[in-house]
Amino acid sequence: MTGAGAPRPADPERGTLDKAASENFPVAPFFLPRAWRDDLMAVYGFARLVDDIGDGDLAPGGADARLLGVSPADAEDRLLLLDAFEADLNRVFSGDPRHPLLRRLQPTVRRRSLTPEPFLGLIAANRQDQLVSRYETYDDLLAYCELSANPVGRLVLSVTGTSTPERVRLSDAICTALQIVEHLQDVAEDLGRDRIYLPAEDMKHFHVQESDLATKTAGASVRALVAYEAERARGLLNEGAPLVGSVHGRLKLLLAGFVAGGRAAIHAVAAAEYDVLPGPPKPGKLRLLREVGVTLRGEG
Numbered sequence: 001m002t003g004a005g006a007p008r009p010a011d012p013e014r015g016t017l018d019k020a021a022s023e024n025f026p027v028a029p030f031f032l033p034r035a036w037r038d039d040l041m042a043v044y045g046f047a048r049l050v051d052d053i054g055d056g057d058l059a060p061g062g063a064d065a066r067l068l069g070v071s072p073a074d075a076e077d078r079l080l081l082l083d084a085f086e087a088d089l090n091r092v093f094s095g096d097p098r099h100p101l102l103r104r105l106q107p108t109v110r111r112r113s114l115t116p117e118p119f120l121g122l123i124a125a126n127r128q129d130q131l132v133s134r135y136e137t138y139d140d141l142l143a144y145c146e147l148s149a150n151p152v153g154r155l156v157l158s159v160t161g162t163s164t165p166e167r168v169r170l171s172d173a174i175c176t177a178l179q180i181v182e183h184l185q186d187v188a189e190d191l192g193r194d195r196i197y198l199p200a201e202d203m204k205h206f207h208v209q210e211s212d213l214a215t216k217t218a219g220a221s222v223r224a225l226v227a228y229e230a231e232r233a234r235g236l237l238n239e240g241a242p243l244v245g246s247v248h249g250r251l252k253l254l255l256a257g258f259v260a261g262g263r264a265a266i267h268a269v270a271a272a273e274y275d276v277l278p279g280p281p282k283p284g285k286l287r288l289l290r291e292v293g294v295t296l297r298g299e300g
Contacts, residue, residue, distance in 0.1 A: 054126030118151030173240030
């Protein structure tokens, strides 16, 4: 029980959803129909919360753990929390979930006939983060992105009723690219968590040691490596960009925003001369708007 004058625990639902404003691309922008916005924010709430569990970034006070039925003594055990979160996800499909973000998700699941698989993929990715901290090859990283990023795009297509096998393929390319770009922006932060998402074989090729990633500014070898991975991400964005032209109306603008967000982030990394170690290079709004226009016109 909170005593008089003591700080109240953070609202776990509001705190998680507020993080939408800091993403590289709009999560549920104002121009979408209200029903789509509500359902996309419900999906975002799930994805953001499972990432916060996996990263150890839950709000202080243990409210999320309590909501998931995890005791205070076990509230720091991320694998246990992920197990409890998966159990609550199962209740979304066949019962009454405990966590408010999962209660918010349940009407979306029913309204859009969503299946458990993409949600389970996101949980699996965060379990993998607890067990795997280095990736030997680019293919290994792509397999991780299949769990950590691609389900989000598939959920967007399902929520908007536009999923087809070809659109899923294109969406996967975009989502993998966005994940790789985020990893490039967050090299220093990830290293602080003892995680490196730069493939070891590429680090070896560019003569980059792990200690090179722990410096305040990047040397020439690290910059060359980051530029190489950024170009790979750019190629994936270009591969997936025809998804934008395959849909119409406001969904077209939303998907253009996703592609543009990735392209603008890559531009920000390049503008920083690929020195991502001082902190994540972030694109400005004007650059993002410019990239939206280019993407809508099918250029670049």
